[in-house]
Amino acid sequence: MPPDGLRLPPEQSSPTPGSLFSALLSDMSGSRSYTSGSTGATLKRRASPSFEDVQAETSRKRVKDNLQDTPVSGNEAAVQAATATINSGALANELEQELQCACCSALVYRPVVVVPCQHFFCGSCVVMWIRNGGTNCPACRGLSSIVTPSRALQTMVDVLLRHAPDRVRPANERIQADEIYRTGVSLRIPSPRQASPEPSLQPRNVNYVQPCPHCTAGNQYGWVCPQPIADPEVNPDHAWHTEDGTPPGHAYCGNCENILALTAPTSTRCDFCQVSFCGIGIPTRCVAAPLLMQHPHGLSDIGDLIQCGEIYDCFDSNTVEVDIMLDYLTAQRLTPKHIYREIVAYIQTQPRQFAPLIELDLFQDIHNVAGGIDPGLSAPRSRICRLCATEVFLWGLRDWWVRERRKGFLEEYVTRRPDCLDGSGCPRQKDHGHAKEC
Template structure:
């Protein structure tokens, strides 16, 4: 078998990108198991409309959070910019199962949702884009105009206003029950495990029995051949949270004991391959564990930290340079030397940041082996990694252009269409400016400012191009744009403005392809 065989390709109805995301999810499961996060995923946040106010983050395990100006309020949720707030002003409730977020008023002066004052102790579900005000709303007519031209000093007016932003989609109890039900035993997952490559999930005990009884190891749902089985740690957390909210769905201790006794899946997962006769003679219920880099499961299961670009020593499976010197410079990995895991082909390779050959994307810092290995990466056609200037020009406007402001995106698209300028032509013009050092994408990167020859992965190309289009649009001569565009005054907050995303009229009335006025360009 080759040192790094091509990964199992996804089925026709599954994009390659989804398969890669599944491998990343598996590795992240192991990483969380080894070093669990202090907090569960971020579900939503209350984004302030004034810089003096804090951003209120809500995690899946936040539970009931009280917001106010009292000294006993958690620092992350203490708002003391106005004396009109109560010590315990309102409560935010996060359902860990459905991810529903509710607001409850506890105050004296009132909590306002989209301009309506909530009744005392009233609970209301929050929707994406809702306005949450902890002080009485001001007259919106004059205030919105002032926001775009001058600094709207909310602190001076004692205004405390947030916009609710949902980051994870809300679901229902019934849908969660369906998603967390094992198709073999029809109960909520107990130690859920995903089978590779199809990623269907079953209880560890259930799939262990299924595999032990079957002559052909195929998935119980789709009947695709199983190459490996791996515990799904994150799904286990969701199942536990669900059972806390629905005690009637819990299994009896006898049922759990039976499942645990049948469970043959180790914490690190297992790979299933063809068994030799000696294997059959020894034990029909045990399955061969692969440790070759070419195995999908070996790549997906081992060293979860490699997925995130951390350099760690490889234990067991070795890269080609562990066995033989590199044909490029003669380097051979020392015993226990640090390795990275390629985000494209998922194989390990030596971590050598000073070798002169790029190993990481300049933007996301993920590891890629294409520019390091002799012969490149086997999946470079699917997930290219090369200098930015060598990437194929984009033919579609990146959705992150102008930070997602669709008004400004439409203006640029109209300009290009009216002058029959292809987006590829805009790419070429921007690349020329980047190579000359005249345009530098406004990005905060740990690797320093990006250049035309900086190594960039396919996923980050759109991000870099979107930032270059900001400069492209700013350098369009005013007489080439319609009067309805050029007569708009610059928003004081410029591209950093939050109102442009939830106030359509404000986004139309003010130009946001500019910098914040207090910033030196």
């Protein structure tokens, strides 16, 4: 029975699906139709667009129903099955392209999303990006801070692999990625490191010492040096020659290396390296701060730890243990300054406090300028410079990690590893397989 509004010529009593489909296409185009009571084709005005849309949709549905009712031969069934296979393969290819990691250009594995730009990557790719110094989104280089796991993307990947299992990543890649990134862990992209401000270096005469900021009467700092240095440009007869050493009552700043007055209110001295600091050149760096208020030099965030080769030296190149520690610090959002404070607090509870570090000469010759004489092992240590704070941090980092592991915050796969019988003296620290076991 032909659709409404369509009369077939008398000689075509049983139309074939092909002729019926052609007639329907002609009817949907609106260019010609068959009128009731006539055997020939007559032209009429084109239907309105809204009517054409409804009629086209209805006609397509009727054609589909008629074709489904029409029995198909074996060859036609094979063609339909092949067409469905081709379409599903094309869909899988397109979906795989859409789910590619922007870093490794492969099907995303353990996907994570960067906030706020919403670019997604493999979790292991983002971890390696951060470890190599990345401080923004790997795709758009936009400022980002948080990377979160994506359950929606993982569901799409699972659906794809369920219907196209041949698209799965190789087993060795998945094993390696699982060692780098643990599923469900949020990551933190370190903020870009700001360049240090340039010190206000004073012009120096190679033969004579320039006056310190406090040597001139009426200076802007409101304090006058009791032993002023003569300006070689104004009073060359009383100028201090560089070959005569450091002028009395003065020293050179351990950071900006400008001359300073030892008794000036802005001057401070590190109780570890015995080097003085002016507090003027770069106020935040040219200073020996109280122990618990200082920042380790060059270690502002986790990104700095990742790029610091000396961190691996602290663990005798045991990269497995270092990676576990870095993942823990990232998950707990612990900063190097927080670790440094805990190390200092622990040392202060020990009977000899900082004496073992002094005996190891950790603080000797770490500045470009000479320091004073150490008063002795039992001398109080209340102020420290940035470089000495870094030495304390590196010296106590491994023992801090041992104490931190005992708190029970680590995951089971880490805590169930037995301790090596040889301890810190184990000769197999660099053995990757042994490090994973113990």
